[in-house]
Amino acid sequence: MEWNIPEYVDRIIDKLEANGYSGYIVGGSVRDILIGREPSDFDITTDALPDEIEEVFKEYKTLEVGKQFGTIVVVQEEGIVEVTTFRADGEYVDGRRPERVYFSKNIIDDLSRRDFTINSMAYNKKAGLIDYFQGKEDLKKRQIKTVGDPKERFSEDYLRIMRALRFASQLEFSIEESTFQACKLYSEYILNISIERIREEFFKILLCKTPSNGIRLMKDTGMLSIVLPEIMDTVRFNQHTPHHDKDVFEHILCVLDNTDPILELRLTALLHDIGKPHTLTIDENGIGHFYNHDKVGAKIAEKILKRLKASNELIETVSLLIYKHMTQHDNLGEKGLKRLLAIMGEERIFTLLELNKADRLCSNKDANIQDLIEREEKIKRIIENKEVYEKKQLTINGHDVIKLGYKEGKKIGEILNYLLEKVLENPELNDKEKLIEIIKEKFKASE
Known part of the structure; x- marks a missing residue:
């Protein structure tokens, strides 16, 4: 097979060899090349010690990140490469890391400390593929x-x-x-x-x-x-409804697979119905209902993501998406869509719609998402036409209201909220003079 290794990576191996050392690409990059995938990065292993690596590449920019573990980062215009001395691990005592790392002159030591056979192969042009643990065979066996x-x-x-x-x-x-x-x-x-x-x-x-x-x-x-113990409650949880042909867990997995690989969207897909086992009620006809499972689920999701130490932004986004995922069933008119857009924002609204579509399609074989497609088009039109859906888009702001003689405080917010309501009902009213007239007619100025 052909090994298409970038020139900037080959250059490092060539320079190591020119100075009397060996160098090999190793690990994930070898695996990816063998299965026809483009490696995301390249790591090189060598018998040169860290100080010797620095000496070989003294004309290059290098970073000492991880030098105590044998790693020197060589920086080139085309990309960075981690160059690491052959290593052998000392005793593991805590199930997390070895007590000590020993530098070695033997590549077998380095490859034998790696986790999986498919990650324990090395390659250079002189030696070819080094595969002591049959990693290539396991790639074939998948x-x-x-x-x-x-x-x-x-x-x-x-x-x-x-x-x-x-x-x-x-x-x-x-x-x-x-x-x-x-x-x-x-x-x-x-x-x-x-x-x-x-x-x-x-x-x-x-x-x-x-x-x-x-x-x-x-x-x-x-x-x-x-x-994620909370999700185990959804496994084999019968929804008791003709609108769903899967248990909650299988529905969740279907939604997960039918969303784009965007972290906040995938997390929301995984957790969107996590509140259902806590909210099931059965009516007189034996039909299951999950009132407020969106709100309960949002709180559970927030707790999970805090436990995982996710970023505050991610926690907020996922919680909001779960909280609002049932709006797909609301019969929202123009005004309602603008309210939803104001809550979600122009980016999150489309993430919500992607979730809604997957959620609907995974409910049963007869599911139809035409109304959600139409909703998406309406929202795009609102944005493209720059129609008002939040206060900051009004042609008047708090400072303008104060200049009219109104005191700062709650009154200003009350006035702007009222104006927004009027403009949502009639977009043509978003004219500064018209809004001033509405204020004068509706509200008394402060004395």
């Missing part, structure tokens, strides 16, 4: 398998369990049986890992092409009940 004993690999670093699930989901691979059983055996120890590291792997699973695969793997290994 399976995730640990390097060596899976129990030993996972007990060294429990985050590797989440990484196994993530790689299986990203690559649409299976997990080799002994590796899978070890995932189940050690999943309870995942909380030994910082929540930030867990969150990053979890979010990567959500952004996969078919994220439901990763969520199912999390459920089957016991990881979901630890990382």
